[in-house]
Amino acid sequence: KKAREKKGEEEEEEWKKELARMKKEEDKDRRKRYADREKMHRGKKNIPREFISKANELSERGDQAKQLGNMAGSEKLFKESLKLNPDHGLTLLRYALMLERSRRFQDATREYEKALDAGSPALINRERLVAQNNLGLMYKEQMGRHDKAEVVWKDAIDDMERAGVKNFHFPYKNLGQMFEKNSRTREAIPLFAKTAFIKRDDGLRMYGDLLLPYVYQDEDDVIAWRERFKANVRRLTKQRLLIGNPIDMDGVPQYYLSYHGRNDAKINARIARGFRKMAPSVNFVAPHTRSYTPPPP
Secondary structure, three states: OHHHHHHHHHHHHHHHHHHHHHHHHHHHHHHHHHHHHHHHHHOOOOOOHHHHHHHHHHHHHHHHHHHOOOHHHHHHHHHHHHHHOOOOHHHHHHHHHHHHHOOOHHHHHHHHHHHHHOOOOOOOHHHHHHHHHHHHHHHHHHOOOHHHHHHHHHHHHHHHHHHOOOOOOHHHHHHHHHHHHOOOHHHHHHHHHHHHHHHOOHHHHHHHHOOOOOOOOOHHHHHHHHHHHHHHHHHHHHOOOOOOOHHHOOOOHHHHHHHHOOOOHHHHHHHHHHHHHHOHHHHOOOHHHHOOOOOOO
16 A cells, blocks of 8 residues: 555656646747737737727627627628728627627637737737637637647636636636546646636535546556545535535536446445535425325235
């Protein structure tokens, strides 16, 4: 057991070093991309004030048309606006949202990319985060480009933390879910924890704390994850957590215990008892069934 614990500690230390190295490279790449973007806009000519005013008016009208469901009219107005001010970030974002709503995902992806590259004016914090989050979803769900989705969601998280934005959880959760499905469980766990903290969501907190990988390196790896799982079950069932509506939960990660080939009846029973305390609504019994007596055979 001591040898297994020592091996686990060494692997954890190696993983932390690798994670730090990856983050350093990502930060370097991000700085270069952002610097290139700023450099690209420096040489552009200023747009006349009257053009900007008219473009803004057309953009507002295009957004109103979109809200009313007039997608063709909305697109026409956005295109007219962008002729006058091609780099207007908010107009490009509004146009992308309209295209996504119309299920024109390839076109939406292009406009989200333009919105993030725009510099006249650049998107402000929350608008930028919406563009980054949605572009990540386009990459992941419509193009299958998880590598691109990872970059844009990590950009969003870095931008959020630098700007002090504390109430936008989507990039954390989306990146965490993608990592989970790609068997990058260790990287997913802190992202779920951050999402749960932002949303004040005890159900998601429980999900992240009980998360298990789909694939393991060896028997020692299985044992280490099981020990983590059991320790977290003991800790969670002693805390006063509240899950308002269990239907809104992302799932039940203990399902993957079945892949271990062990008898987990006791641990599952403990989870069930804890869950009944955390989610009182699951204890509901319809009044008309309480006194029900089944008919004799």
